[in-house]
Amino acid sequence: MINQLSWKVGGQQGEGIESTGEIFSIALNRLGYYLYGYRHFSSRIKGGHTNNKIRVSTTQVRSISDDLDILVAFDQETVDLNYKELHDNGIIIADAKFNPAQPEDTNATLYAVPFTEIATELGTSLMKNMVAVGATCAVLDLDINVFREVVQEIFGKKGQQVVDKNMEAVKAGFDHMKAELAENAVMHLEKADGNKRLFMIGNDAIALGALAGGCRFMAAYPITPASEIMEYLIQKLPALGGTVIQTEDEIAAATMAIGANYAGVRALTASAGPGLSLKMEAIGLSGITEQPLVIVDTQRGGPSTGLPTKQEQSDLMAMIYGTHGEIPKIVMAPSTVQEAFYDTAEAFNLAEEYQCPVIVLSDLQLSLGKQTVEPLDYSKIEIRRGKLQQDELPEIENKGYFKRYEVTEDGVSPRVIPGMKNGIHHVTGVEHDETGKPSESALNRNAQMDKRFRKIENLKFNTPVYKNAPHQEPDLLIVGFNSTRGAIEEAITRLEQDGLKVNHAHIRLIHPFPTDEMLPLVQSAKNVLVVENNATGQLANILKMNVGHANKVKNHLKYDGNPFLPHEIYTKSKELF
Structure with missing residues (x-):
């Protein structure tokens, strides 16, 4: 019996990989499991390797896992790129269509299941993802009926026959895998608590927070990984008397939002690094005219087009110092989906109270990573117009x-x-x-x-720094911002088990910097490790500028486009002792 599972599905972009992960994760979320999902995808519309790694747990999780229990592969490239994450008892479920080859340097077991063949016999090869879901059910000894409600919701508009055919595909995958599966290979998940929770990406939480905070106008230009904010509000704002305008460029988006705020309407614009560069002159206009302006920046790999679909946290200096001249501004950095909701709503209050631009800083992992969220408390939202x-x-x-x-x-x-x-x-x-x-x-x-x-x-x-600091004189203080929080928390648990005293500070207000909160934490620690997804240690430099103690501060940097894993932070921390 296990209380946690890591599952990944991979293949070529455009062949249903995302929907496979969605159907699997939504069903388990409704059983009451906590989930955390992260998609690796190409900047191409179709083609190129993509995968979706989903962590399932009976307790809250906020990061992807170090290893992997089950890999579902629709092509050999998926096996070749991802098998090394599998532990010794891991399982590869691969489409027999491509004659999958067992990697030599792994003890994981490969099962070739004819996803495409079974789906084609049932009517269309497009249902091969449902066959894969059924095969996963067999490994986990799950009742396939837990997926019926989700399949009904997704395919119901296409008619009951389509729903029934997809469920047939699930059952066929289940039956085939059950017949092939070794008895000791079944992974029994502990039963979840059955409680209903939200399951959403950070961008949806940001958009919902904007609605709750009184936003009634958005001007934006589509860009990865911010587009979902605009897409969400396009669907929801009209019912509340609001509207979204897709502008011709980012400059127009920012100036339209300024104009709407000037007229008294709470307005939003959202983009990623390249778009924020275009908005900089308008942000300066907001500063000198003292018009409220809420901007969301979802950080991604740069510079220029860079790695548009990959994780990075390299916009800090730009957000604080990017405008020509000097203006007051506020830069917030939520670290969880819940915080993204509440902080975005609060951003509109701060923008009006202080009459300046407010930047809600996110990153690709937080914006597009999908995770379980406890029910949101709308009574915490207030409207203050300064x-x-x-x-x-x-x-x-x-x-x-x-x-x-x-x-x-x-x-x-x-x-x-x-x-x-x-x-x-x-x-x-x-x-x-x-x-x-x-x-x-x-x-x-x-x-x-x-x-x-x-x-x-x-x-x-409220809460400029999230602190978990039980030790008065810790061996180590780990500092981060945005989506690194979950991986840091897991690393700290392991470090504490090794006998080290470790405090954690996650900075939620980047500017103006919370010096009063951070100074005593840094002073009391023997070592300080700043964890961030960039090449130059931007957060560490900001920390040194505002707090000092530069001799204590060490960097843990990652800028290859991938998020931090808990073991990477654990290993780097151990190197300091």
Whole structure:
């Protein structure tokens, strides 16, 4: 009996690999298992190797596993590229169509199952993925009827005959594998608790958080790995009186979102690194005009087009310092799907309260990795609009202009909706006085710059650092951000079992940097290891800039396009002692 399983399906992109993983994982999620899935896919529309690795557990999991129990292969390339992940008791279930070859340097057992042949006999080779699902059921001794509801939902629109045929394919795969399977090869999963939980990617959580946070307009241009945010909102926003516009480019997307916010509508734009480069001038416009703007950046492999479908975390410096000139901005970095939901909703409050751009920083693993999520608590969501003037404004003496950029003690000026009586003012991207009129006065320039930066001096953000720090004088502090959290947590569990005292800090507010929270954690630790998916140690450098203690800080960098595995962090940590 096992309480955790790692399963991977692979083949050529475009032959149903994603749907195979979806059907398998949705069914197990509904049984109450916790899941974490990560897709490796090519930047091509069709062709090229792709795989979907899914972890199934009776307890919460937030990373892909080091090893593999079952590999389902639709071609030899899948076997060749992935078999080394299999442990000695692992199983390869391969389509007999390509005469699969058993790798010599593994003790895993290969079973050739005629996926394509069985599916063709039932009516179409397209059902070979369902045959593979049935074969997996045999290995896990699962009742195939757990998939009936999912198959009904996916294929129901095509008619009951299609549903029945797909279930026949599942049963045929089950029966064939059952007859071939060695008795001691069955992997019995412990029974799940049966509780209902969400199963979603980070991008869906970001989009849902935007809806909950009052967003009613999105302007964006499609780009991997951010497109799902736009696709989700295209489906949902119209029912709430909102809309999505696919713009001609990223520049238009950012400026449209600024315009919508200026008109009083909470608006969003989302992109990846290349798109954020195009948005930079507009982000500066948001800063100097003090218009709220929420931007999502889903990091991917760069530079330029780089590795558009692979994991990386190399946009930190760009998000903080990318704009020309200096403006206040807020950069948030959720580490789980739940945090992605709540943080995105909160981003709209911060954007309006501090009247500046707010960047929600994600990465490909968090945005596209699919994981089990406990039910979301909508009562935690509140709408705060800061100093937006919604009551009638008093008349201004001598029919003057409204002081939209009034120099205030907290740095936040009163804000009005265009067209409000007695609220007339200028809005321009050049430096301006309190009413918005262009001004090149040195005194005015200092006053406006100082005012803008005062806004974020006392920024209030709930949980700027996720801390698991039970030790007063730890041997090691591991620091990360975004999707590395799950792998770090698992590595720490193993390190603690070895007798090491390890604390964990996951930074959720990148800018302004939470120095007060991080300084005592760094000071108390003998060693500090910063884990990040980039080549230059950007988070480590930001940590050194704001906290010091550079002699303690060590890097663990990975920039090959793949996410961290728990054993990699464990091994690197052990090297420090």
